[in-house]
Structure formats: structure tokens, C-alpha cells
Amino acid sequence: MTYDFHKIEKKWQAAWKKKGQYSAKDQVKGKDNFYHLVMFPYPSGNLHIGHWYNFAPADVYARYMRMQDKNVMSPIGFDAFGLPAENAAIKNGIHPEKWTMKNIKMMRTQLESMGNSYDWSRMVVTCLPDYYKWNQWLFLQLFHKGLAYRKKAPANWCPNDKTVLANEQVVDGKCERCGTDVVKKDIEQWLFKITDYAEQLLNDLDKLDWPERTKLAQKNWIGRSEGAEIDFAVKGLKEKIKVFTTRPDTLFGATYMVLAPEHPLVANLLASQMKSEKALPAGRQGIANWGEVEKYIAATKKKTDIDRLAEGKEKTGVELKSIKAINPANKEEIPVFIADYVLSTYGTGAIMAVPAHDERDIEFARKFNIPIRYVIDPVTGSPQKNPAEKDKIVALVENAKGEILTINWGANAGGRLLIGGTVESGEDIVKTAKREVLEETGYRNLKLIDVSKERVHHQYFSYNRNKGFLAHTTLVYFRLENNEKDEQVLDDTEKGKFSVEWVTKDQVRKEINESLHRYTFDKFIEGTAYSGDGVLINSGKFNGLTSEGAKGKITEFVGGTTKVQYRLRDWLISRQRYWGTPIPIIHCPKCGEIAVPEKELPVKLPPLKDFKPADDGRSPLARNKKFLHTKCPKCGGAAERDTDTMDTFVDSSWYYLRYVDPKNKKRPFDPLRVKKWLPVNMYIGGAEHTVLHLLYSRFFTKFLRDIGLIKFDEPFKALRHQGIILGPDGQKMSKSRGNVIDPDKLVREFGTDAVRTYLCFMGEYSKGGPWNPTGILGAVRFLERFRKFFENYNPKKKDSDKEIQPLIHKTIKKVGDDIASFQFNTAVSALMIMLNELEQKPGAVGKSDFEMLAKLIAPMAPHMAEELWVSVLKNKPSIHFSSWPKYDAALTKENEFELVVQINGKVRDSFRVPIDITEAEAKKLTLEREVVKRYLAGREVKRVIYVPGRLISIVL
């Protein structure tokens, strides 16, 4: 009998479809609902192996949950709006709708060939008016709540796709889709105020069963930071400059300010000056060098993010001459600059600059010769209990060649260090440093270059003196004048223990790890700022406080307020493209932005002949006069429709709700039906949507909760990602490389069940990896052997032999546990191990265990399992609605185990013993073993460790 997998797979697919067995009812008596969801595909027209890797193991999980007696809903649909349809349409001259619908038809056939347990009756296609009507409706709900707003501001513009993009769609300054450099362009655009939900989006991550790295990526994307807003007065102006800072403790060190080039204050000053044609109004403070300032602003506008990155972060900027701000802490006048290293989109678009304690500020300050004032003493080392205090120095000595003087204690005794020492009572700092250099190295002619303005408070434990110290260390920087040397002055603990070496700066960079010495080098040679916490100095009455303690106090002192800032920006949803949901807004010259009345929804996408994007940033819809011109719903006057379409991520932000009630004509969904299914129990898809779809969906859910449509605040309780399958060459699959694996071909050759099984088996699900062209043969052979084993089925033999019980029950447990935890590879492996064993004892398996075997393989190979279930075991379909076999915990245990004997940590022997052997018995048997005797001959046993059920370890 040959097994025609094509025929059988087709047969069962047709049978399941006819019966509609995967169409989920909203309620089934005695069963809990389980919403199982995969990320719906974009209808590109071709189901690739990546889709398979997402959907096939996901279906294994769904089928397993169904056999756990859940009422499983596993819907599918198409994310059908978007650029590729348009681009393909432009290229091939077909209408995007035609192209899309044709692809959907094709992909549906491909999807059906997978044999997944999809509920096709709930299919959602986002480009159809009965879906996007509700996009528009939801837009209007956001609009009414003030959460959808329009604004003109520099947006990310892709010159190739000729549309604006959301922040999330710009990757490394390039368009996520086509890789073109994104430029800034001023356009009126619609945004959703996702930032209102920043706090909730951050906090609620904690309660999600999501991969940690995904949660972390969202956390970073939202980017919460705590700080203060502080006003700086400007001499001669009413306006104040508000800054956001996370380090109010460093306020006394703020020696200048920087405004973003787009900061409104600059624009205002320039505007008032232009009106008066350079001449400033009497008594009014202005910008003396306004021409230069304007030029810089213009230059900034032209730059793309790529340009800015390409400049290697070299700081540029222009001072606003004759403008002075007042540092509110010490009332000092400080200069004000504009520079593009300050972003207009973050905080207040202005900063106080503290060069001594900020990397970026020190770089800028050096370039523009701005004073650097130290206000934080670093604290290094590890805290000690009641440390003894003393003053110390660290000396950095550089010679004419630029080499650094070090002493090397060797790898096991402290490694490479600079010169350090203790200040003796009454001794001067510089003198101490010179003395220490002389004593340890003999060099005596040193020229002082610099002494640090701050001291480093270093805590450490001295093993020599067995006690903790707190050393207040001053850093001293010398240049060696000449090589004249005296004798070293060393004590017994030092003699011959270290060598004096001149080394290059690179070597210092690599080899000096000791924190204090490292810091000395970084400060003088690398010129880096200290951005860590510490103790305040040069800060008036706040001296001596810790950074943490000073933050609140200084903020209060200058009348600032504490403030939480987020990195997250509002979600820009306007697209100047054709193939998307029209924005349901009418622009009336009298009434402004007016919502299209709900009764008039959907605003249908007009059939357009020319849907190419325009260079001027206007949507193609603007060219359709019939669409464009309308009446204002409020005043009845002539008005224009908004001609932008929505980002397709709007569509996918709520599709999982529509699946529950896909044909509802009155509302996006019936809340009562939603209540039965949501939140989604298990969501499976790629990790590439971490800060896009997965964030937006969470935002939509929270909004829908706030307007009372739903009662939960997170859409996806659990989330799992599949990895990416690479080509056989280990490279990303691409047509140009010719390493693309075609799943349709695999199905023709090996059958759906084999492809599914191999995808499960090939490796860790979330990891992916290269495709092994011969690897699938393993799955093919395994399924064939599995099926053949059923030739041993004897309906008269009721129960299995006792000896195979542990194997069978262990396997039931293992396969179930593994599928539940997405370890599909080891689930398949366990089945292989079981089959290998059973093939040795073909007659040992009874009727009920044959049924069990079919059930265990049913999630992976649903067609073959159903065939065995019906044709061989003579059961009624369908195996997929039978219950997963229960294992008997008592039977999973073997009654013997292999006791391993280790002698001095090495395995020397092993033998089988009863599982309940006592320690004494095990020891006795071990010592009687010939091999063991041989090793023990004439030696004393020091220790014996017995680990029940595992091993016995003898130490000689």
C-alpha cells in the first residue's frame, strides 16, 4: 500500500472545509474560548517560507490547544492597503485594487494548502470599504477627543515613495521600505497623540507575557527620563528660556545654553529684527550677528539626518551675540548658542550646557572656548564601612614622545597602573606627586601641566592593612623634561615586584582598568567629561550633597519643576499616497477642520486613473476634483476634502477586534462578542513590528477602553516571535541571490505534513537560521516510518505491554509540555525517540496507545493523523477535536536508572540499579565494582557524594 500524501491531504482539507469544523462558535458548552492569532499577511501574491514558518508552527500550537479542549478561534485575513500594491500597479499598469484582490485569491489557495485550522468565515480584508469605514470611524473618535490633530512641522519625507513617514518607519535615517535617505519637509499632517499614553504604554508592559527583548525595545523606544524644567532669564528680554535637564544637580556648572535652530525664540527675535531692517528697536535686545544665525538655520534645514550623522557628530553652532542668559543658580551671565546637536523635538528644544559633566557639551565648549566648571566630584571604588580617610594623588606623566609613565605589577598583582601615593601631613599636592614619581620611578625633572579642579573620592579595601579606606584623590598631570634619574626609593613590599614602563596611549587605553587611574587618563588625555554621580563642589550652599540628594533641592531653589520626559513622539499617520484609507475630514474656509458626518461614512476611495504620487507633496486624491470639492457639513459652503490617506498601521491596529465580528454593518464590532474572545490569548508573528504594529495596537486598545468600547487595556496577553529562515548559504533570502526556498515546491515534493513537521523540527522557533535542503528528508522519513508502524495495529490487542508504559507516558508529557512552551523541535524529537524504541517492539503496543500515537502527531501532521485515525483505527473524524492524551505521572517514572560512578571528577563506571536504592546500598555496590576497586587500590577515600537517581562521586 502506498501513501499518496497529495490525495490524502487534499481529501481531508476538503472534508474539514465542507464540515466547517474550524469555524469558531462564540460559545461552546463546557469549553473555554481561546483566541489564537497570527499576524495577518500583506497580500504580496506569494506565500513565502517566512509565512510558513510563522503560520505552520503557530497552527501546531492552535491544534494542541484545541485538543486541550479549548474552543479555539484562529482567524486569518489580509493587510491589504499599502505601498507595494501601488508600486506594482504603477509598474504593471493594473489598478491596485485589481492587483490586490487577485493576490488575495492566489494566496488564499496557498494558505489553504498548509492545512491550517483557520476560520475563513471571519476573513478580514482591510482595503474593502466595509473595513476601512471603521478606520475612518475610529479616526473620528480620536479626532473628537483631541487625539487626532493636524499640524505643520518638519516631517520625515521619503523622496522616492513621495510620502511622509512615521518616526517608527525611519531606520537609520532611511525609509524603512525603500532605503532612500529621508529628508525633512514642512507639510501639514495628521498625527495621533500616542504620547498621551506614554506612561501607560510603559507601565503595562510589566504584565504582558511577551519576549523580554520585545518589551525592552518598547521601553527604550518610549524612553522615559526623569528630570526638571528650569527657566533661564534672558537679559533685556521678557521671554525666558525653559530647559529640560536630568541633571539639575549640575546647574552651577552650566556655563552656556543651546537652543535648537528651530526654537521659537530665535524665530521671534529674527522676525522682529527683520521688520526693523537690522536696526534694533531702542531698548530691545537683539541678535547682533543675525545674518550668520539665519544662515546656520537655513543650513540645518537642508541637512538630512544622514548628513548629520555623516559629519561624525562634529559639533557645529553659532552664538547669538549680544544675547545673554542668566544662570538662575549663581546669577552669572552666560552665552546662548544655536546648534543642531539640540533637537527641537525633545524636551523644550533648549538645554543648559554643563561641559564638565556632559560629553557633548565638553566637545562643544572646547570648540568655542567656553569655560568648563567642575561641580561634581566623582566617587569611584566600592563603598566601605567606616573607612579611614586620607588624601592621595594620582600622577600622570607624559614624555616628549607622548608616551605615558606606568608601573606594571604583572597580570596577577594589579596589572598596569599610573603612579599613585598618599599625601603626608602638611605636604603640598604637587610636591607629593613629584615625590611619588621620584620614589617609584627615579624620574626627577617634571613640569607641572595641570592639577585637577575636583578630587576623586575613591573607596577601597586594603588587604595589606585589612581595612577600608576613603581616599580623596587629586589628579596631577606632568610632562617629563628629560631622562635624568635618581635611585628609586622602594620598600620591601615593592622591590622587584614591578617594572617601570613607558607605554603608548593605546596600551593605556587597553590595559589600565583600575577605576581611579582610568579616570585620570580619561580626564587629561582623552578629555572626557565625568557624567556620573558624585558629590557637589563649587555649588554654593549645596556643596557636599550627593547628586541624588541635590537634584530636588537645586530644582526647588531656582523655582523649577520636576518633569518626566518621553522620547516617544506622536504618531504621524498622513500619507500622500493613493492606496489607503481616506481621512474623513473636510476643510472649510469658514469652519476649519470638520469631521465627515458618521452617516456619510465610508468616504470611499475614488477610482482614479492616475494614482502616481506627486512631487509637490500633495496626495493623488487632490487631482480628483469630484472627490476634492464638497460642501461643508456645518455651514453648507464650498469646502475641500482632506486628500491624504492613513498609514496602513492604522488598519492593523485593530483588525484583531474586527475578526470577532467581521460582518457588523452598524459598528466596528459588538462589544459583547469582543468580551467573549479578547484579549488575544496567543499572538504569533515577527519581531520586526516591535515598535510599530505592536505599539500602535496597544495604544488603540487603551483608547478604545477609554471611550468605553472595551473593558481591557492590553490587546495581546501572550506574544511569541518566530525567527527568520535564511537561505542555504546562511544569507538573507532574496531573488537576486537566488537562495529563495519555495514552499509550494516543497509541498509538491514532500507534502504539507512533512513541511510542517520539518519547520517544527529545524531548530529553536524564535531563532530561525539557514535552510538545510536535505534536512527535510529527516521529517519525510520519520512520517513515513510513523505511518508504517500503524501496520502493526491489532484491534484485538487492548493494552500495551508493561515495559513500554514509561516511554509512552513520558512522551505524552514531553510532547505536550514542549508544544505549550513553543519548543516544537524537541517535541518532534521526543516523538522520534519514541518511534525508534517502539519499532524494536512492534507487537507491544495496544489499541488505546495507537490512538494516543495518532493524537500526539496530529498537531504537526494533521492530515496523516486524521487518515490513521479514520482508516486504520476506524474512528469517526475528527481526531482534531479529540482530547489530548492524559499521562499517568506514576508511569512516567522508570524503576531503574543508570548509576554513574565518578572518581576524582571523572566518569569511570556505570551500572543499573533500582530507582529506590538507598545511599548505603549504592555505596556498597559501587565499592564492589571491579573497575572501582582497581582505581581505589592502595588509596584512601576522602569523600563520597551520592546524588539520588544520578551518580556517586568518589574523592580520593
Add this chain to the structure above:
RNA sequence: GCCGUCGUGGCGGAACUGGCAUACGCGCACGACUCAAAAUCGUGUGACCUUACGGUCUUGUGGGUUCAACUCCCACCGACGGCACCA
């Protein structure tokens, strides 16, 4: 630069809570069946030394803790992913 994940045979990978590293599969070699080949079945397969019995080494590198380390600690190297002038 910061944050995160991960490094195990020729390859994909397994290993519970520190307890026989390399399960399972691919590939390869040999054998059986065959006129022959494919398919199938059987045996072997980390490296090195050894005729053999057996021994030594091995989970990115170097150190440490332990009777025992892929697993824990420290330092480093490499790959991948996220963020990146975010004040």
C-alpha cells in the same frame, strides 16, 4: 558609544534546579537487499594518541568557585538585534 541576546561535532541543534556533554535529525563511511542504481534496512561517526585494552583533550578565549561547570562568578574576543547628539 549605551542596552539586550547568543557563541556546543562537518551542519541544524539537545542537555531539568550545577550531576554521564554532543539526545534527535542531516551529512558521511561501511554493510545488507539489487544484475545495477534509487529507495529501504543495519552498523559506525567530536578530536587526538594506541595493533589492542585503554588513555588524554573538548561546549568562543583566559582565569576562578566546586567532589562535579555548556550551566555560577570575573575579564576578554566574536556574531546578531535594538537605541543612538534624547540633555
